[in-house]
Amino acid sequence: MKLSDFDFDLPERLIATRPAVPRSASRLLVASPTKIDDRTVTDLPDLLQDGDLLVLNDTKVIPARLFGHRERDGNVSKIEVTLLSPTPDGTWRALVKPLRKVRDGEAITFAAGLEASLLSRDDGQAVLSFNRQGKAFDDALAEAGQMPLPPYIAAKRAADEQDKTDYQTVFAKTTGAVAAPTASLHFDEPLLDKLKAKGVQFAHVTLHVGAGTFLPVKVDDVKTHKMHAEWGQVSQEAASQIKAAKEQGRRVVPVGTTALRLIESAASAQGEIAPWEGETDIFIYPGFEFKITDALMTNFHLPKSTLMMLVSALMGQQRVREIYTHAIDSDYRFFSYGDSSLLLP
Missing domain, CATH: 3.40.1780.10 (QueA-like)
Structure with a gap:
């Protein structure tokens, strides 16, 4: 087959x-x-x-796609994060683009006061720790995140409010x-x-x-x-x-x-x-x-x-x-x- x-x-x-x-x-x-x-x-x-x-x-x-930035030595790099799954300890597995631009321990800043630290990386994926948990995290994600449209739609247009x-x-x-x-x-x-x-x-x-x-x-x-x-x-x-x-x-x-x-x-x-x-x-x-x-x-x-x-x-x-x-x-x-x-x- x-x-x-x-x-x-x-x-x-x-x-x-x-x-x-x-x-x-x-x-x-x-x-x-x-x-x-x-x-x-x-x-x-x-x-x-x-x-x-x-x-x-x-x-x-969840509105799992986040667009943020990391700042180092006065230089700002745009970072895109797609959340994949939560872990039992409250962190998140995620795709980070470009992952090579973020060092372990560095913070990525998003809208709505949401911030994530890169804890580790494994097989092209990242483990992120967020500065908010529970309902505070859900509320911030709802404001800052976009719906994770499939690649064949995302390649044609960006997600918008209607997609939520x-x-x-x-x-x-x-x-x-x-x-x-x-x-x-x-x-x-x-x-x-x-x-x-x-x-x-x-x-x-x-x-x-x-x-x-x-x-x-x-x-x-x-x-x-x-x-x-x-x-x-x-x-x-x-x-x-x-x-x-x-x-x-x-x-x-x-x-x-x-x-x-x-x-x-x-x-x-x-x-x-x-x-x-x-x-x-x-x-x-x-x-x-x-x-x-x-x-x-x-x-x-x-x-x-x-x-x-x-x-x-x-x-x-x-x-x-x-x-x-x-x-x-x-x-x-x-x-x-x-x-x-x-x-x-």
């Missing part, structure tokens, strides 16, 4: 830099093994069944992600109300999406790729909801690859699910045996990415090629702010 098996040509014009307004107005490609339909996200209540369980990732994206709303789900609750669970961005309150009225049920789980979600696969033999780890939690309530749905023959439909990866991480070899918490580096590629997932709502993914491998595992490589060819020919919008799909294996 080669990396080139998951490649495709995508016209630049199909990369979305802003979401649809309203969110639920996005197009929705509905694919089964034999059929492809062009619908919109607002059609979800007609496409889902009474009793279907949607699994939603309630992680909350657009790049956050309406049910975001648990702070910690540095990238959005993008399939969930299509949901708004009117759509959620219509789904509830249809009898669709919801389970909330948490997977803090890391910047590693955008890292390219660098090995030709995809089976040797090492996934980045992300922290997640399946609560007792969510596990009970999923267990009941499976026992009653109702469909479990994760919204997004993050929710899918988490519930499959929490599944036993026998297909049982229990409360779960920890870091997962689960890598799903063709040949994977799904224990919990019956269908998937997901956006359109980057060529040669682990997420292309995941949807290929669910639908089959040839079927995914057909789906993506149809999406490109039909001018679907791609990636984080783009359109979505409902995959029914």
Whole structure:
């Protein structure tokens, strides 16, 4: 299984830099093994069944991109910081550009009175200690930080105030992600109300999406790729909801690859699910045996990415090629702010 098996040509014009307004107005490609339909996200209540369980990732994206400066001997250097993950001792792992311009122990100054000291560096990443903690840190970060837009959007435009709303789900609750669970961005309150009225049920789980979600696969033999780890939690309530749905023959439909990866991480070899918490580096590629997932709502993914491998595992490589060819020919919008799909294996 080669990396080139998951490649495709995508016209630049199909990369979305802003979401649809309203969110639920996005197009929705509905694919089964034999059929492809062009619908919109607002059609979800007609496409889902009474009793279907949607699994939603309630992680909350932090404004993780900071622009500041360090001063030394009267010389000022601009420094860009992207927070990656907090550590148990209250420091943060981060990407610092240019890291070579900052010495260990030096301070980086940002807006809103926020300041960080570089404690150490490891494998191209930095460990930073901030001058504020808890709510004071959250408040300063909200003022000084920008939303960490994916590289393919950030290369086209800078993040702005609108992104603080657009790049956050309406049910975001648990702070910690540095990238959005993008399939969930299509949901708004009117759509959620219509789904509830249809009898669709919801389970909330948490997977803090890391910047590693955008890292390219660098090995030709995809089976040797090492996934980045992300922290997640399946609560007792969510596990009970999923267990009941499976026992009653109702469909479990994760919204997004993050929710899918988490519930499959929490599944036993026998297909049982229990409360779960920890870091997962689960890598799903063709040949994977799904224990919990019956269908998937997901956006359109980057060529040669682990997420292309995941949807290929669910639908089959040839079927995914057909789906993506149809999406490109039909001018679907791609990636984080783009359109979505409902995959029914």
